[in-house]
Amino acid sequence: MHSPATAEPLQAVARRGPASLWPFRLALPALAWLSGLACVQLQRELPGEGAFAAVLLFGLACLIAAMRSRAAAALRLLGFSLAAGLLAFSYGSWRAELRLAERLPEAWEGRDLLLIGRVDSLPAATLGQAGAPGWRFEFALEAAQAGPLASDPPLQLPPRLLLSAFAEHADAAPPPLRAGERWQLLVRLKQPQGLMNPHGFDYELWLFEQGLRASGVLRPGGAQRRLAEAPFASIDAARQRLREALQRRVSEPSAAGVLAALSLGDQAAISRADWALFRDTGLSHLLSVSGLHVTMFAWAAQGLLGWAWRGSTRLCLRCPAPAVARWGGVAAALAYALFSGWGVPAQRTVWMLASLALTRSAGVRWPWPLALLLSALVVTAVDPWAVCQAGFWLSFCAVGLLMAAGDAEPARGWRAQLMAGLRNQAVATLGLAPLSLLFFQQLSVVGVLANLLAIPWVSLVITPLALGGAILPGLWIWGAGCVELMMALLRGLASWPLAVWTVPVAPLWAQAAGLAGGVVLVLPLPWRVRALGLALALPLLWPAPERPREGEFEFLAADVGQGTAVLLRTANHALLYDAGPQYAPGVDAGQRVLLPLLRALGVRQLDQLLLSHRDSDHVGGAASVAAGLPVRVLRSSLEPGHPLHRLFPSSLPCEVGQGWVWDGVQFELLHPSAEQLQRQQLKSNELSCVLRVRSASGQRSALLMGDLEAGQEAELLRRHRPQDLPAELLLVPHHGSKTSSTPELLAAVAPRWAVVQSGYRNRFGHPALPVLARYQAAGIEVFNSPDCGAWRWRSDAVAPSCQRQLGRRYWHRQPSADRAGLSWQGPPAPGAHLEEDG
Structure with a gap:
């Protein structure tokens, strides 16, 4: 090393x-x-x-x-x-x-199962849909059975599970789970299921790499029972005790979260707002126990051990100090990685350091590219799925760039060291910029300055104080003060104009050119050659997003779980129909799905946000969309006093007869009437805004129905002429509920395709099997979001596409032939998420 x-x-x-x-x-x-x-x-x-x-x-x-x-x-x-x-x-x-082979058998999805095993991770605090507090934790399975009797036959289930346990209501305490304990639990499991959207996070891949082949929720009742305390030597149990001591000592949540993340690897302790701040200032890599922290800890241990070993001639004669220091550093890195949760980035670093130490101990002095390749080979042999992770490429590319651009001789003197630090920061920022744009579609413009200030502050001050607090808890108070100082500085940087550069996803040729340009920019080459690197990177910095042609429109039904969110785009305009659900307090489809999707597609502003009605599965993400993207007009059936009106510069009611034309594409509202908006006794579903979109040629159209029910469907048929309703595409009313999609509506609209936006194994049983049979009898092809993912169609295209098929990989859940995932499996656990995964 x-x-x-x-x-x-x-x-x-x-x-x-x-x-x-x-x-x-x-x-x-x-x-x-x-x-x-x-x-x-x-x-x-x-x-x-x-x-x-x-x-x-x-x-x-x-x-x-x-x-x-x-x-x-x-x-x-x-x-x-x-x-x-x-x-x-x-x-x-x-x-x-x-x-x-470790997958959960489909036959055991949605059934109550009795499990015995061990809490195999640090429980992370979470919230249920109704605000009930809870824990999310990994569970190492020892035995499982489908019945309560000891004579019931055992089941073959995945060896590791991701479970959630919630309190019965918002004011109650969650189950007293502790890391390392053995428990008997009554749970309901399901196969891994993530939301599948263009350029979105692959949650199923993350679960697959972690070896978590099923997720589930604890069921209410008296079956939950602690069988044994955590062993005295349990590392996770010690981590939980330290986390509780830290939270008692440091009352400020942001500071406590950062200290817990750096010392214990508990990234869940950092709030989403703080993660957004770190992302916008380019510091996300610093707030996880990553290669930087593990390596610096190893170097510090190596230096101390080497200094102490050289103090004894007898010890040096038995074993050279460099060899002892080298392997002592690896041992220290291993200990830190284990104590911080043995996360995948920390694992990669330990294997990399061990492989480098092995080559040096063998007397091999390979040039750095070969040493780096050997490390990558060892890492991927242990974790073959590392090549799918952005962190793998960012880590190795960062080390490679620094080595390629570095001097053969170390800098001497503080001025030379300062200039070397500035140069290394510039090299890392410029060289990794193409990768950052490729993986995340954004680049922190203030990241160079933020990293220059924060890397030494976090690595040399905050992290030692966070680790030292495990021995002297008073150090956590000093660490909290240092964190608060850093947070104040970062908020100031993030408030600068153009602090974050966001770009849409570039085509493949631009991505390849940008990567090559980033390498050329940082290599020690003549400036004329480096200018070529800048030219190569330009298509990645300013890609031209793909848009519909004049007179045509694009319909994209996002995969948001149990809720509705549809993006409608013309050549120069964009409308979002509904904003998806709220998954839990502070977590919604707007921040997790829609904003990343809109930015990746190059949508810099919404000309209109149309909220069909006030139900939370339709407006849950609206506030996040308003905070993250300019919206010119809100159009909705919300009551005048609804708080969402205050978030938008202009707010209009949606009423039958309203219409507009964008780039030749016609938009028209068919429901509700002005009179219905004034009637307070109507249910929110009955006020759903119904929108028809028609291409300039009039040959292609789509009808979006919100949560309209049978009574209002009949009224819609009476109010409009028969020639006004036919559409090639129908957004299925009320997610396929039994209360909607009457035979008369299907006969009048006569769609070719129907799209259902629902959650996997949702508690409402959407879409209902009789309704699906009705569509099938009418010869209408139905696409359901759990099986299709995001559904995308252009009015000038022959056929639509499903993201789950376009981006399919072997680890993704495949739709079942008998559509078992559509049947209702009983109510969820109290406080559980409507859409838990993804």
């Missing part, structure tokens, strides 16, 4: 002659290994047994042939590289098959 300054520069290797270039022959097989694993993660389905056996045998044959061949070195290298790629593909497929 060594600092970048001690890495052997490429120029020195080249000067020593061709014989010293033999380590570079390992680079191509290492790259082939990474490519083989990456190919596995791109598969929609894993290869069958025959294909798997063929790839494995061919890879072994290439390896044996390369080892025994007396051909030219280049041919042998090619053989080793081909073998590495094929064997990596086989290895990744094998690991994936093992993980897939």
Whole structure:
């Protein structure tokens, strides 16, 4: 283990002659290994047994042939590289098959099951839909059965589960769960299910990588029982005790959250508002126990141990101080990573440090690119899904950029060290900018300054105080003061104009050019060559978002769970019909789904937000949308005193007869009437705004019905002429409830496609099976969001697309043939989320 300054520069290797270039022959097989694993993660389905056996045998044959061949070195290298790629593909497929085999059988979804096991993580505080407090935790399963009797046969379920436990109501206390304890729990499980939207977070991949193959909620009743206390040596139990001591000592939530995240790896302790602040200032990487903190902790331990070891001649004669210090640093990194929760980023760092220490102990002084490749090989051998994570590429690219742009000799003197720090920060920011835009579609403009100030402050001041508080709790008070000072500075930086640069998703060619440009910009090359890098990066900085043609429109039904949110776009305008549900207090579809989706598509403002009615599954994300994006007009059936009116510059009622034309596309409201808006006794569903959208040619149209029910459907048919209602696309009324979608409506609209926006295994039983049968009898193709994900259609396109099919990978849940996920499985646990995952 060594600092970048001690890495052997490429120029020195080249000067020593061709014989010293033999380590570079390992680079191509290492790259082939990474490519083989990456190919596995791109598969929609894993290869069958025959294909798997063929790839494995061919890879072994290439390896044996390369080892025994007396051909030219280049041919042998090619053989080793081909073998590495094929064997990596086989290895990744094998690991994936093992993980897939742990899936929850569909027959046990939605049924009460009695589990015995151990709380296998630090319980994270969460809130249910009704504001009931609760815990979310990982559970290591030991035994499971479907009945309450000991004689009931055991079940084969996934070995690790993600469970939630909620209090019975908002004023009650959640179950007293503690890390490391053994419990008997009555739970209701479901397969991993995430929201599938264009350019959205892949929650199912995250669960798959963590080995969590089912999620569930504790059921009410007396079956929950603690069986044993946590073992004395339980690390997670010690972490929970320290977290509680920290929360008692530090009352300010933001400071306590940051200190808990840095010392215990409890990132859930940081509020969403604080995470947004760290993201906007480019500091998200600092507030997790990442490679930076683990590495700095290891370097500090290495320095202290080496200094102490050199003080004893006898110890140095037995074992050289550098070797002891090197492996002592790895041991310290391992201890810190374990105590902070053994998160995936910390694991990657430990394996990287261990591999570097191993090469140095073996007397190998490889140039830094090879050392970095070896580390990546070790990391992906342990965690094949690391290549799917942005953190993997950001971590290794950051180290590579710093080493490539660094000097062979370390800086001497404080001025030189300050300039080296400024240069390294600029290199990291410029070099990682294309990756940040590629992964997150945003770049913190103030990030260079924020990182320059915060990295030494967090790494050298706050983190040592957070860790030292475990021994001297009084240090947490000092740490909290330092956190509050930093937060005040970050709020000031985030308030600057254009503090965050947000761009839509660029096409693939622009992404590739931007990555190449970022590398060229930071390498020690002449400025004329670096200018080429800037030119390559420009398409990634200012991509031209794809828009509908003049006279046409795009319909995108976002996957928001149990709720409605539809984006309608023309050539130059955008309308959002409803804003999705609120999942829990402070968590809604606006912040989690709609704002990231709108930014990725290049929607910089909404010309209109149309809220069909006041139910929370339709307006739950409206406040977040208003806070995150300019909205010119709110149009709704909300009562005049509704608080949402105050969030928008202009607010209009939606009434039948209103209409407008954008870029040749016609928009018309068909319900409710002005008289109905004045009648207080009507239910909110009965006031749903019904919107019809028609292309300029009049050949393509869509009808959005809100939560209209049978009585108002009949009124709609009486009020409008028969030729006004037919539409090629129907947004199914009330999520497919039994109270809507009458045969008369389906006959009058006669849609080709119908879209249902509902949650996976939702508690309402939407869409109802009789309603689906009614659509099927009418010859209408129905798309349900749990099976389809986001549904997207352009009026000038032949067919629509489902995001779950477009972005399908082998780890994603596949729709069942018998549509078992649509049937009602009973009420949820008290306080549970309407849409728990994603």
